[in-house]
Amino acid sequence: MSCTEEFPDHLLSLIKTSKYVHVATSSKDCVPSVSLMNYTYIPKEKSYKDDKSENAYIIFATLDNTEKYDNMLTNPTVSLLFHDWITANSISVRKTELSRSGTPTQSDVATPKEGPIVKSTPSHPSKLLNLLQELNQSELNQMSATIRGHATTIQPNSDESNYYKSLLLKTNPDAGVFILAENTVIVKVKIESAKVTDSENHTAIYD
Template identity: 50%
Template sequence: MSCPDILPEHVLSLLKTSKYVHLATCSKPECIPSIALMNYTYIPPSKVYVKEGEIGEPIERKHYIIIATQKDTAKYENIRQNPQVSILIHDWVTAKKLSLRKNSMSNTPTPEPQRSQDADHPSRLLNLLQELNQSELSQMSATMRGYAECIDPSHEEAKYYEAELLKANPDAAVFIQGNNIAVVKIELESAKVSDRENNTSFYD
């Protein structure tokens, strides 16, 4: 799988630095969809688990998303029944900064309107809304399809990826470690990337 090798650098950067992804799964045979916000870590080919004593195949440049989920959840059962999943990722940083600014402004006392200035200057709220629209539209979003596999918890591979997941999400140990939690690796297979002009590119 070489699909992510040709993804835009912005998307690869998001995979490496973002905190969350949206994970979509679907049951079989009922085809009931489910979506969840997940902590994750991105595993490029250079960090893919290789069994001790073995040499990884350089041709197989596989890219993975690693997640952990409780076994008594819909997404876990869905993955067991139907390993085909989708992942949505986008830039949360801009939205977070704008949200903080919005809250800050909402707590600021509103001065009495001045007729002489209102005619020439848009309100602060209007400026914020304009900036919000421009900032949100300036970002890319990527939807990636993949194949999910629950890793045998007794296997060293599960321990390896659990450690990588904890390293990327040290504040989420309660969601990553435990007897009722499964480590899941998702091999990325294809992607659809959209930009602010509603242009869409496909990679598979």
């Protein structure tokens, strides 16, 4: 059973809809490194068809010439930080939950040289200012979650890689140029535990 089945709704919502995640890795010499990444949460029912483990995953793409990639090959234990300390529900940059989009068919599966590339359109500064001025402070989220997991790199150009790449593109269409780069490798992180902390320093641990 995936440990995420024990997660409360507010924790799952944070993991499903946050735009970015901080990924912490460590080298064989215990030198830490942190990267800000686009990602997608994969519930166990959306995992690749040949995966019988019934695990939930965090999926992201990395280049094969990065320190982060080398670290995960040497030490697959990673830490993921999701936080929403100062963004308001009404204006924060969010993405569509994977559960609200269909599972890709064979024709949807991306290859390294194809797939949607969508340029994001920034909001007009005055509109953002108006939203901030009207912001109700009670709507601010004040929670962070640290996920411990085990990272596995997926063989590039395999069916599994293309499947997860398509799901990553569905929830991060503005990152198409990066996700579809020739030397991109898809990484799946098995979620093993979580620690949640709020602004009042209340902490809960789930494993």
